[in-house]
Amino acid sequence: MENRSExxxxxxxGKVSGATAFSRVLGLVREQVVAxxxxxxxxxxxxxAAFRIPNLLRDLFAEGALSSAFVPVFxxxxxxxxxxxxxxxxxxxxxxxxxxxxxxxAVGIIASPAIVYVSAKGFAADPGKFxxxxxxxxxxxxxxxxxxxxxxxxxxxxxxxxxxxxxLSPALFNVGMILTPLLLFQYFSIPIYTLAVxxxxxxIGQLVFQIPALLRIGYRFKFMLNFADxxxxxxxxxxxxxxxxxxxxxxxxxxxxxxASLLIxxxxxxxxxxxxxxxxxxxxxxxxxxxxxxxxxxxxxxRDDVSQLVRTFREAIGLxxxxxxxxxxxxxxxxxxxxxxxxxxxxxxxEATSQTAKALYFYAFGLVGFAGVRVAAPVYYxxxxxxxxxxxxxxxxxxxxxLNFALIPVWGFAGxxxxxxxxxxxxxxxxxxxxxxxxxxxxxxxxxxxxxKIVLGSVAAMLVIKLIDPEMLIGTRNLPGKILxxxxxxxxxxxxxxxxxxxxxxxEVNKLLxxxxxxxx
Numbered sequence: 001m002e003n004r005s006e007x008x009x010x011x012x013x014g015k016v017s018g019a020t021a022f023s024r025v026l027g028l029v030r031e032q033v034v035a036x037x038x039x040x041x042x043x044x045x046x047x048x049a050a051f052r053i054p055n056l057l058r059d060l061f062a063e064g065a066l067s068s069a070f071v072p073v074f075x076x077x078x079x080x081x082x083x084x085x086x087x088x089x090x091x092x093x094x095x096x097x098x099x100x101x102x103x104x105x106a107v108g109i110i111a112s113p114a115i116v117y118v119s120a121k122g123f124a125a126d127p128g129k130f131x132x133x134x135x136x137x138x139x140x141x142x143x144x145x146x147x148x149x150x151x152x153x154x155x156x157x158x159x160x161x162x163x164x165x166x167x168l169s170p171a172l173f174n175v176g177m178i179l180t181p182l183l184l185f186q187y188f189s190i191p192i193y194t195l196a197v198x199x200x201x202x203x204i205g206q207l208v209f210q211i212p213a214l215l216r217i218g219y220r221f222k223f224m225l226n227f228a229d230x231x232x233x234x235x236x237x238x239x240x241x242x243x244x245x246x247x248x249x250x251x252x253x254x255x256x257x258x259x260a261s262l263l264i265x266x267x268x269x270x271x272x273x274x275x276x277x278x279x280x281x282x283x284x285x286x287x288x289x290x291x292x293x294x295x296x297x298x299x300x301x302x303r304d305d306v307s308q309l310v311r312t313f314r315e316a317i318g319l320x321x322x323x324x325x326x327x328x329x330x331x332x333x334x335x336x337x338x339x340x341x342x343x344x345x346x347x348x349x350x351e352a353t354s355q356t357a358k359a360l361y362f363y364a365f366g367l368v369g370f371a372g373v374r375v376a377a378p379v380y381y382x383x384x385x386x387x388x389x390x391x392x393x394x395x396x397x398x399x400x401x402x403l404n405f406a407l408i409p410v411w412g413f414a415g416x417x418x419x420x421x422x423x424x425x426x427x428x429x430x431x432x433x434x435x436x437x438x439x440x441x442x443x444x445x446x447x448x449x450x451x452x453k454i455v456l457g458s459v460a461a462m463l464v465i466k467l468i469d470p471e472m473l474i475g476t477r478n479l480p481g482k483i484l485x486x487x488x489x490x491x492x493x494x495x496x497x498x499x500x501x502x503x504x505x506x507x508e509v510n511k512l513l514x515x516x517x518x519x520x521x
Contacts, residue, residue: 016288019167024280026174028342031276033178034195037185039347040269040356042129043192045261048272049120050136051199052257054144057104065242066097066148068381069235071155072298077231078159079302086159087219089231094152095223096232101148108141119254120268122261132192139196146203153210156219159295165213167291169206176202238381241390255397256416259404267413270352273343274359274417277335278367281327286371289320294378301382309382310441316375317432321451322508324371326497329458331364333466334489341482358414366421372428376435383438389431396427450506457500461493468492 038044070093077086108115112134116123123130154166180198185191226232260268293316300309331338336357344353377389400423407415436442470488474481501509 016163016167016291017284019164019171020288021284023168023171023174024283026171026178027276027283028280030174030177031273032342032345033181035273035343035348035352036346037181038192038195039349040266040273040352041347042126042265043132043190044272045266045268046123046129046133047136047192047195048268049116049123049257049261050133050196051140052254053115053119053137054108054140056254057108057144058147065239067151067155068294068378069238069242069386070152071159071294072301072382072384073231073234073238074155075159075295075298076302079299083160083218087156088224089229090152090156090219091222091224092226092229092232093235094149094221095225096227097148097152098145098223099225101145105141105145108144109138112137112141119257120261121258122263132190136192136196139193140199143199143203146200146207150203150207150210153207153214157210157213157217158291159298160217161295162213162217163292165210167288169209172205172209173199173202176200176205238384238386241386242381243390255401255404256420259408259416260413263408263413266352266355270355271359271413271417273339273352273356274335274363277338277342277360278331278363278370281324281331282367282370282374285323285327286320286367286374289316289323290371290374290378292316293375294381297379297382301384306439307441309379310439313375313379313435314443314446317372317447318450318508320371320375321368321447321454322501322506324367325451325454326458326461326493328364328367329455329462330490330493331367332361333462334486335360335364337471337482337486337489340477341486355413358411359417362411362414362417362421364421365418366424369421369424369426369428373424373431376428376431379435380431380438385438388434388438392427392430392434395430396423399423399426450508453504453506454501454508457497457504457506460500461496464496465489465493 034044034047038047074086074089074093077089116130116133116137120133123133150169154169157163157166177195177198180201181191181194184194184197188194227236256271257268260271293312296312297309300306300312336353339353339357339360343356344350380386380389400419403419403422404416407418409415411418432442432447433444436444465488470492471477471481471485474484474488498509
């Protein structure tokens with residue numbers, strides 16, 4: 001029988017997962033629009049390289065390190081001092097953020113040529129490509145300011161148990177990036193600029209969408225600067241090591257950007273399109289559970305309830321693995337069919353499909369690592385320890401760099417995806433294995449046995465569907481045929497997987513039922 005905490009976590013994760021799924025679907029539509037209008041060429045490479053720079057800083061100042069440092073401190077304020085003091089801390093945080101990030105944006109706009117040269121050095125050989133990347137970078141740096149404030153809004157709402165609106169807000173960002181190029185493409189002499197404008201419009205939408213929910217819980221913003229405040233000092237103390245601790249995957253991707261710029265034309269686009277597909281289950285499952293886990297373990301830590309914190313982590317990691325491992329196996333086994341369905345149209349041809357599928361295959365292996373970090377790292381942050389995750393992330397970055405140079409000669413640009421995945425797995429293994437140094441009672445036998453059963457069930461389900469071969473049965477590759485093929489693959493694999501999990505007595509089956517709000521009779 002599930003305890004109250006498990007049901008609460010599963011139900012909350014269900015809300016976040018549903019909202020995130022909608023946003024991720026729009027994200028795939030966004031990528032389809034990019035693939036259709038721009039393909040995988042010079043302009044798309046320039047946009048991808050330009051957007052990755054503010055995206056990395058977003059993890060440092062917004063949805064990564066900042067939110068992970070802010071939520072534990074804000075949640076403790078609520079538990080110990082009440083909402084009024086917590087809202088005061090939020091105002092201090094946002095005000096300081098506007099001051100610091102505003103300065104970073106100004107410097108970034110001025111220094112964009114140097115930043116692009118360092119992060120995508122290969123573009124310097126093509127002056128037109130380099131200048132375009134610099135211009136796009138300058139436009140999209142402004143997005144950093146909006147997404148940083150939006151991240152604090154999300155942290156406030158998540159901390160008071162309002163998960164739906166924050167999880168849905170990224171959908172507004174995707175809407176901006178979808179509609180802007182579709183509506184303005186023909187009016188720009190260099191159409192790729194419509195994507196950069198879409199980033200700004202989407203960022204505004206993501207921010208404004210959360211304001212009504214904040215007003216309903218009684219929050220009112222008031223500008224106030226005080227870097228000497230005890231709460232702000234604690235956030236700053238936590239955030240410094242978190243910048244590396246939570247952003248390892250982004251740092252790895254930035255390294256990949258530099259190396260991909262030196263490889264074949266389109267390499268950066270292939271990696272980006274593949275990463276976006278891998279990021280769908282990561283967002284729907286890994287990020288959803290991680291979003292719910294952080295405020296819950298923070299509350300457990302604030303009450304000094306270590307046993308409940310351990311139970312929360314066990315529930316979160318089990319549910320995450322139950323959902324992301326079969327997703328990873330599907331992407332590895334049927335990635336070419338998925339890429340063909342999602343992207344192959346317009347300027348995105350068969351060659352781009354083949355190359356993107358190669359990258360997706362290797363990214364799939366890292367999905368477990370990327371999702372696991374989202375659940376394991378918050379336990380350390382809730383316990384006021386950001387140094388260990390920082391140290392483990394540095395190790396994972398070193399693994400990524402070493403494997404990049406080892407695997408590029410073997411697999412070309414796809415070796416970059418393989419190295420990133422290996423780094424993600426290294427990071428999560430270190431986080432979970434060393435968690436015993438922070439808290440007692442981590443059930444490693446349960447975690448390992450559950451993961452082994454899930455892997456066996458996922459691979460078996462995938463192989464059965466491979467043998468059945470839905471594509472051969474359907475016998476056509478037109479759009480309805482592609483949709484039916486992928487639908488049968490996912491549906492068939494899911495049914496077989498759930499059956500095998502029941503047979504192997506994996507407890508997460510019942511937690512999935514709770515997640516979907518299905519009660520056994």
